[in-house]
Amino acid sequence: MQNNRIAVTSLGGSGEEARNCFLLEAGNHTVLLDCGVRREALGEFDRVYPALTREIAGRLTAVFLSHAHEDHVAALPYLYELGYRGNVYGTEETIRLAGGFMKKWADFVTSAGGRLPFSVETMNRVAFSTISLGSQVVEGLSVTAGRSGHMLGSCWLRFEHGGKSLLYTGDMTLAGRLLATDLPPESDGAVVDCAYAGRTLSQTGQYGALVDLAEEVAAGGGKLLLPVPPNGRGSDILLHLCENLRGVPVYAEANVAALCGELLKERKWLRADVCGRISGAGEESNGAGLPCGRIDAVALPGRQIDAVALPGGRVGAVALLCGWIDAVALPCGQIDAMNRANTFTNAISIPDVQSRSLALSAPGPAVYLTGDGMMSGPAAAAYFEALKGDARNCILITGHTARSALGSRIFDPAFRAQAGLAARAERLTIKVHLDDQDVIALNRSVRAKKILLFHAPLESTRELTGKLRNLGVDARCGLEPRALEL
Structure with a gap:
């Protein structure tokens, strides 16, 4: 990959409802966006945990969390078990809550008679560091965080490198009654929550x-x-x-x-x-x-x-x-x-x-x-x-x-x-994610030319993918090598 290019690969989450995890390569930076599990696939390791390897864990320079829910954080100990020794960045509130969600996942697996691919000691080795809302440089990478409205501490993340920009919405809603959502700036590409794909909800x-x-x-x-x-x-x-x-x-x-x-x-x-x-x-x-x-x-x-x-x-x-x-x-x-x-x-x-x-x-x-x-x-x-x-x-x-x-x-x-x-x-669905109309409305502002959809089954995203392509957006969904490259 050229030094000024950005590429994103889905290791889980795109074309399915959970185990959200994305590999972002930006020049010499290789970072992970979230690292979650899929509860309903318990017993099928390759469908529960992201497609992580020791090689990937060894070259990561950082991990960024959008929020603390288990389908975004509970595989972090597994990442450390594979050899990762760097920091995990999130808002103060996300860090405060993440440990509880990791423990809840571990308790669920053991109570169901399953086996964890990591030890309790590994859970305690996760090294959290705080990021703030707004723009900052983290591990040499330009990062902007804004409120996503999904839960306390949840944020979208926008990365800039080599004159290109990529938005990761994390779990996002434009319809929260309590929590605020900040509108992200324009970005060349985006990894977008579409959990309610195929539906438009009021x-x-x-x-x-x-x-x-x-x-x-x-x-x-x-x-x-x-x-x-x-x-x-x-x-x-x-x-x-x-x-x-x-x-x-x-x-x-x-x-x-x-x-x-x-x-x-x-x-x-x-x-x-x-x-x-x-x-x-x-x-x-x-x-x-x-x-x-x-x-x-x-x-x-x-x-x-x-x-x-x-x-x-x-x-x-x-x-x-x-x-x-x-x-x-x-x-x-x-x-x-x-x-x-x-x-x-x-x-x-x-x-x-x-x-x-x-x-x-x-x-x-x-x-x-x-x-x-x-x-x-x-x-x-x-x-x-x-x-x-x-x-x-x-x-x-x-x-x-x-x-x-x-x-x-x-x-x-x-x-x-x-x-x-x-x-x-x-x-009765109470919205805490984006539906078809929300995704299209969001991209009218973000103006991304390439979008990778996640958090919904592949069959549910077909109509939304078609709508975005009709608007001139290169939209895709699924586990593909370098699913989105800028």
């Missing part, structure tokens, strides 16, 4: 349908379970329900509530209109479970939340400006209500197993958010067992689930019969 319409479904289930006397990833989509859904669902208590597992609270304090990542709505709320207004099960409940002016009498609990009402809260005191805790006109977090946090049991046994309709989008953990299993037998109840999946996960099996008639699942199972 985020406003999807959120409207979410509230409609919650109200429908409540009107029938049922309970709605929302398994959500606590990082990203979970916060959007929690706050939307708190703002728009009337007369139905909204419960959130502590990991969902706490991360939502953390997100609301990270002002540099939020949309400007969101910052205005929570102006003056301060660190207290986080809706998260506090030590000993204490709950902070925050009300909107003009809102009223009906009291829920829990066994062994007590109910307290706190007067606010134009409305009032009836909140639930869980065991070992109490309610703090803060009279803040611009604060909008009022979910009831569930900090422990006993609180979960009490919340599930409360009479009447309710909405529960558990921080496990695929329903693979013990909390999701507890909700499933408690709610499955009542046909008035509903389980709503809002994102991708691996085929082997409980979040997918609830749609299988044979499994439903075997498990005694009478509750409804529904799907």
